[in-house]
Structures are given as structure tokens and as C-alpha cells.
Amino acid sequence: MLNVNVELKERFYPIHIGEGLLSNPNVYPLKAGDKIMVVTNPTVAKYYLTNLIATLQQIGCIVEQVLLPDGEKYKTIESLNLIFTALLKANYGRDATIIALGGGVIGDVAGFAASTYQRGIRFIQIPTTLLAQVDSSVGGKTAVNHELGKNMIGAFYQPCAVIIDTQTLKTLPKREVNAGLAEVIKYGAILDYSFFEWLEKHIDLLVALDQKHLQQCIAHCCKIKADVVARDETEKNERALLNLGHTFGHAIETHLGYGNWLHGEAVAAGSMMAAVLSKILGDLDDNDVARLEKLLARANLPTYSPDGMQPEDYLPYMMRDKKVLSGQLRLILLKSLGQAYIATETELPLVLEAIRCCTQTD
Amino acid sequence: MLNVNVELKERFYPIHIGEGLLSNPNVYPLKAGDKIMVVTNPTVAKYYLTNLIATLQQIGCIVEQVLLPDGEKYKTIESLNLIFTALLKANYGRDATIIALGGGVIGDVAGFAASTYQRGIRFIQIPTTLLAQVDSSVGGKTAVNHELGKNMIGAFYQPCAVIIDTQTLKTLPKREVNAGLAEVIKYGAILDYSFFEWLEKHIDLLVALDQKHLQQCIAHCCKIKADVVARDETEKNERALLNLGHTFGHAIETHLGYGNWLHGEAVAAGSMMAAVLSKILGDLDDNDVARLEKLLARANLPTYSPDGMQPEDYLPYMMRDKKVLSGQLRLILLKSLGQAYIATETELPLVLEAIRCCTQTD
Ligand SMILES: NC(=O)c1ccc[n+]([C@@H]2O[C@H](COP(=O)([O-])OP(=O)(O)OC[C@H]3O[C@@H](n4cnc5c(N)ncnc54)[C@H](O)[C@@H]3O)[C@@H](O)[C@H]2O)c1
Ligand SMILES: NC(=O)c1ccc[n+]([C@@H]2O[C@H](COP(=O)([O-])OP(=O)(O)OC[C@H]3O[C@@H](n4cnc5c(N)ncnc54)[C@H](O)[C@@H]3O)[C@@H](O)[C@H]2O)c1
Ligand SMILES: [Zn+2]
Ligand SMILES: [Zn+2]
Numbered sequence A, B: 001m002l003n004v005n006v007e008l009k010e011r012f013y014p015i016h017i018g019e020g021l022l023s024n025p026n027v028y029p030l031k032a033g034d035k036i037m038v039v040t041n042p043t044v045a046k047y048y049l050t051n052l053i054a055t056l057q058q059i060g061c062i063v064e065q066v067l068l069p070d071g072e073k074y075k076t077i078e079s080l081n082l083i084f085t086a087l088l089k090a091n092y093g094r095d096a097t098i099i100a101l102g103g104g105v106i107g108d109v110a111g112f113a114a115s116t117y118q119r120g121i122r123f124i125q126i127p128t129t130l131l132a133q134v135d136s137s138v139g140g141k142t143a144v145n146h147e148l149g150k151n152m153i154g155a156f157y158q159p160c161a162v163i164i165d166t167q168t169l170k171t172l173p174k175r176e177v178n179a180g181l182a183e184v185i186k187y188g189a190i191l192d193y194s195f196f197e198w199l200e201k202h203i204d205l206l207v208a209l210d211q212k213h214l215q216q217c218i219a220h221c222c223k224i225k226a227d228v229v230a231r232d233e234t235e236k237n238e239r240a241l242l243n244l245g246h247t248f249g250h251a252i253e254t255h256l257g258y259g260n261w262l263h264g265e266a267v268a269a270g271s272m273m274a275a276v277l278s279k280i281l282g283d284l285d286d287n288d289v290a291r292l293e294k295l296l297a298r299a300n301l302p303t304y305s306p307d308g309m310q311p312e313d314y315l316p317y318m319m320r321d322k323k324v325l326s327g328q329l330r331l332i333l334l335k336s337l338g339q340a341y342i343a344t345e346t347e348l349p350l351v352l353e354a355i356r357c358c359t360q361t362d
Helices: A042-059 A077-089 A104-116 A130-136 A166-171 A174-191 A193-207 A211-231 A238-243 A246-256 A263-280 A286-298 A311-318 A348-357 B042-059 B077-089 B104-116 B130-136 B166-171 B174-191 B193-207 B211-231 B238-243 B246-256 B263-280 B286-298 B311-318 B348-357
Strands: A002-007 A012-018 A035-040 A062-067 A097-102 A122-127 A141-146 A149-156 A161-165 A331-336 A339-343 B002-007 B012-018 B035-040 B062-067 B097-102 B122-127 B141-146 B149-156 B161-165 B331-336 B339-343
Touching (some): A002 A211, A012 A211, A035 A042, A035 A077, A035 A104, A042 A062, A042 A097, A042 A166, A062 A077, A077 A104, A077 B077, A077 B141, A077 B149, A097 A104, A104 A141, A104 A149, A104 B104, A122 A130, A130 A166, A130 A174, A141 B077, A149 B104, A161 A166, A166 A211, A174 A193, A174 A238, A174 A263, A174 A286, A174 A339, A193 A211, A193 A286, A246 A263, A246 A311, A246 A331, A263 A286, A263 A331, A263 A348, A311 A348, B002 B211, B012 B211, B035 B042, B035 B077, B035 B104, B042 B062, B062 B077, B077 B104, B104 B122, B104 B130, B104 B141, B122 B130, B130 B174, B130 B211, B149 B246, B161 B166, B161 B211, B174 B211, B174 B238, B174 B263, B174 B286, B174 B331, B174 B339, B193 B211, B193 B286, B238 B331, B238 B339, B246 B263, B246 B311, B246 B331, B263 B286, B263 B331, B263 B348, B311 B348
Parallel strands (some): A012 A161, A035 A097, A097 A122, A122 A161, B012 B161, B097 B122
Antiparallel strands (some): A002 A012, A141 A149, B002 B012, B141 B149, B331 B339
């Protein structure tokens, strides 16, 4: 088992990474009599809910569960309300604990519910997708979507533990594994050139779910993210770097309607756009861009804008990005592979040109 | 103008109290170009919105507005969503500011929206009911109701300023003024015996809205609450004292359906129940209980359980109270007039007896 700590100003919490942790009562910060509400969905429940409940009962917890419909399009205020109703029907008070069992959607909704139920109850993350394991379960961002924009409603709220059972990835559809690799590659590109090189060597093993390399890789990504979050919990500054490709990516997701392209796929194409824009600005060279493109392609990820989406289509969504300040777009761009920065005065024609370079013409 | 500061761990914010502050640009922590979303309702808008917008425009702010339907029964997730939609339609980002113009309902919903829109934007309170001026606008509790419980969903989120224009009370229905006085009397009862005596002398002037005494009284209440909040922002302990009468009161409000009894009215009856229970426990004497009853009655407030509501009807609601820990009811009771404490092991039969003493039999 690997362990990474996330150090916050007032406390820290552990991330445990290993095979079979779902069944290991020792990694849960819980005791007999604790009231637990497991939040999951039918897809994940089918594989892992029985197992989790058995472990919790072994500890002596009182366990209730609520299943949300599966999918990004249910990452809504309505799903949030299903959780509140379940908590209230169970007569759960401020001493209850929510456990999120699932991917980033479940983690984000359940975390937001935990932060707002009776103004805040305890929360444990058990991420079961690669994306959630390397990214969304760490760092305390929680959110739901609004029909006018993704992740527009939410809170910063930290779990008291993250439990990553890497065995769960075996049932995850390949396309979802690859989408998670987009965020993995992102870490290399923005902050860690030697990790980027490590990925160039081992990406095929990761695609094939080799457990040893997977665990190393997940722990490394969690460590990178935990360090960034420790330095900048509420995204005043450096934490924004984690959003490489995301401003473009969110535009893609919103334009296509949630759930058509996976988040990681949109981030992959968006990262290419950021890289090409960095090249236009003279910071990356052709070879850097080609290396990123190749790495993404080896993980079977898209490196182009979706068919039929025009460069101009991106702008309205991009201008609604949370990083926009005083009407100024703020993009995450690359000085070099392994070094990102926040660009504040990028001219829109250049942004459009970068998107155009990543648009396939027939 | 009177001023009270609320000192938090990381920052402080001012409460300004005076006549005509709505029109005084100097009390607003805003500058030209700031994007403002005013949240109010049609009742309050009719009297004060034009005036507020004129002041904001004089400062040079960009102003949008959203009107929620009036009433406690609209203190819901749906109203919250109306605010989010308005913010997104206006393309407002993280640098926007929400101003709550109205009573406690508007303040609580708008504050919760501010805390969760893009994970938190700036927020100014302009309370226009007495209850909001002495209580709900100070201290950073925000919430919406759920059909299974009042204030069940919310956040701790502090405004950057509270602006109290005492002139606004002139248009407030008398019944609402009196409801506000229930919270005023509460402060005397829980923490400040000499203020309780001051109220016994001046309650008639307050009922008559004498501006000088009103301002003194509001500033004093804000000061009491601000000090408690400074010592215990997230209600780990002492802050719970402010809930005298509220566990009983919430049961009344929920049982009758929101909006039949006013919050302050329910708190008045609930405070009597707490006082009678304190007498049963041997802490108050008959004279103390009679003084509290008389003071509440002079403010035209109910001191009895609503017609037809039985003592047993209270329990299911009371057990769902946010102060319940590990299934144990925690009630705010009085050691003496001016000194409250958190009672943790009160036996249910005694609780029922206290409610029965406050139940009118025909
Ligand atoms: N909070 C953050 O910091 C953060 C960071 C990145 C992404 N996110 C959010 O995360 C979400 C995307 O997360 P995701 O990619 O995990 O998507 P997801 O939660 O929708 O999961 C993808 C699919 O895999 C299924 N699934 C999950 N685990 C499985 C398993 N072990 N076996 C079989 N099927 C399984 C799910 O039911 C779902 O159908 C987005 O909403 C995004 O906004 C949040
Ligand atoms: N956040 C907290 O700490 C806290 C504390 C106490 C109460 N509360 C909440 O506050 C709410 C009650 O607040 P309230 O008593 O202000 O009720 P309210 O907001 O419903 O206002 C009462 C009525 O007066 C109207 N009104 C407001 N100002 C007016 C004015 N100046 N002139 C004419 N009409 C006016 C309103 O439109 C409404 O119809 C409850 O929801 C309660 O839970 C919150
Ligand atoms: Zn992402
Ligand atoms: Zn109250």
C-alpha cells in the first residue's frame, strides 16, 4: 500500500493506494456506531457496494445507501437533493459521514452534499475511475453543473480520507481508463518533465493496467496534486495550473452536451490547443507539440476539436470560465514541457488560430 | 451612524447601523466597475430597490437584479437556482458581488448562493426586517429549507459588510417587527441580564419604532452576536446558545408548515418552553418565568404552543435538530435570566411536561 498525505492549513488527510483496500477495515477512519451514507450509482454498486458494506459492517457502522442515476448529465442540483432526502429520511445529523463510491461525478456531487448538509458533515472518497483516483478525489473541489455551465455551483470541501483500491479499475471501460490518462499526462506537462519522460516510457503498461506501474503512477499524481493544493487550497494562484486544457475542454463538453465526449477526452484535445497556442506564442517548438500529441494518441485520446465545432463556437463558453477576471480570459499555457504558467493577456485571434490548428478539415 | 465590527479568524467585517444608509454610497465596500447582483423580492423591491440601484450606479457599479417570490416557503433550492441562472445569464464570474436586500429569507438564500456560486463570491447584506437586522444578517449562517426540515442545507459564509438602514422598518408590518423583538429578548435572556432589564424599561418604545432606541438596541444585539460568533464561528460550542427556543420553535414551524407562524413567533413560544423546562429543573423560579412571559407579551408575541399541536408532535422534529449528537437531544436552557447553557442529558418526559405547561387547554 502506498500513502500520500494532503497537508492543509488546519489539518491533513491521508490518501491510501493499494489493491483490495475496499475490504481492508484498517484504512477507514471510522468506528463502531458511526452513521454512514454511501452515495454511489447502479453501475458501480453492482460491482462494489456489497463489498464496501460488508467492510463497514465489520467495523460496526450503521450503513444506509443512496443510488444516483449514472452519468455526467445527472451531476445536478436534483441529484444533490436525492442525497439530502436520503440523509433526512434516515434521520442523520451532523455526526453522519458520507462515503462517495464511484467516479468523479459521484465524488463531486457527494462531496458537495457533505459540505452543505447541515452546513457540513464528514466525507470519505472511494474513487473508482482512474480520473477520480488521480485527480477529482484529491483536493476538495466539489460541484454540480448548471444547464448554463459546468461545475458552476460548488464548494471547497476536503474529505477526511481518500481510499484508492486499484483493483476497481479492472471493471472500468477502456475508454474511461484512457480518459483518466489525459489528466495523468497533464501533470507531466504542467509541472514535472521527468514524469512526462517516465510516461513516454510506460504509457503502454498503464493502458494495459499493469498494477505495479498503475499504483506508482497514481501515487505520483496524487503527490503532485496534494502539493499544489497544500500551497494553494482555494485556487488563488498556482492551483489554476491544474486546469491545463480545461477551459477549451469545458467549452467542448458544454457545446456537445454533457456526456458525449468524456471529460478526459475534452481535456486531451484542450491540452493540445493550449500546447499549440504556446507554440504560436514562441514558447514550445514543433517537437514539444508532437511529443504531447504522440503521448495522448498512444493513450487513444483525441487531439483534435470535435467534428463540426468551429473555433468561434468556443468563445462564449470560454468567457464564462471561472478563471475569467474582469472580463479577461486567463489560460493555462506552457513555457516548456513540464512548466505551465497563467497567461492573462492572450489575444483572442491567437486563441482562435490555435483552435483552428486543432480542427480537422476533410 | 453606529458601527460594530465582526472579528473573524482571518479578517473582520463592519456592520453599519443608521437612518438612510441605503442612499449613502460611503458605506458600501464597492468601486466603479464592480458587478453587482441584487437579490430581493417584489415586496421589498417596491419600496427600496430603486433607491439602492441609484446609490450603486452613483458608485459606478454594473447592476443586475433577481427577484425571488416572497416568503419562507420559497426559501428553497429552486430559489437558489433562480439566482444561479441570473448570475450565469449575466455572464458574472468569480469577481461578482451579491447584495441581499430583504429579510432573513432573502439573506439566507442569497448568502448560500454567494457561498456556492463558482465556489464562492463576495456578498453584502442589507437586512430590512428587524429579525434580519439583529440576527440573521450577522454571523454568516446561510441556508435553504428542505421539505423534510428547516435550514437543513447551507453553509457558513461571511458577508464583507452588513448595512442596516433603520428607516426600512417603517414599512415593515407590525407583526414582523414584533417577531424580530423575540430575537432581541432572546439575547437578553441568554447572555445579558442588564440588557434584559433595559428591555423591560424600553420595550414599548421599540414596539413603537422609536428610532433612537431602535438603533441602540440593534447595535447592542449585533455586538452580542458578533462577539459570540468571533469566539465560535462554526458553532462548535458557545454559538449554540443563540438557539434558545429554536429547537422547540423549528418543531412548531415545521409542523404548521412554513409561513403560518413567523419564525420569531415560534421562537417566542419556544423560549417560554425552554424557560419552563429550566424551572422544572430547578434553575429559574416562577418570577423569572413570569418576567420573560410578560416581556414577550408586551411585544405581542405568543407564549403558548399553537392550538392543536400536542407535546408528542414536537419530538420527531426535535430529534432531527442539528444540535442532536449521537441521538442525544441538546437543548439551550437557562441557569438564570441572562445566563444560558447547553443541556445534554435532558429527559424526554421533562421536555414533554414543559411543552404541556405551555399548551393552552380550553
Ligand atoms: N473535483 C475535481 O477536482 C475534479 C477534477 C477533475 C474532474 N472532475 C469531475 O469528474 C467528473 C468525471 O469523472 P469520471 O471520469 O470519473 O466520470 P464518471 O464518474 O461519470 O465515471 C465514468 C463512468 O464509469 C463508471 N464507473 C465508475 N467506476 C467504475 C468501475 N470501477 N467499473 C466500472 N464502471 C465504473 C461510472 O458509473 C460512469 O458510468 C466530471 O464531472 C468532472 O467535472 C472533478
Ligand atoms: N442566518 C441566520 O443566522 C438566521 C437567524 C435567524 C433567522 N434566520 C432565518 O430568517 C428567516 C426569517 O427572516 P425574516 O423574519 O426577516 O422573514 P422574511 O425575510 O420572510 O421577511 C418577512 C416579510 O417582510 C417583508 N419585508 C422585508 N423587509 C420589509 C420592509 N422593510 N418593509 C416591508 N416588508 C418587508 C418580506 O418580504 C416578508 O414578506 C427564516 O428563514 C429564518 O430561518 C436566519
Ligand atoms: Zn479535469
Ligand atoms: Zn432565530
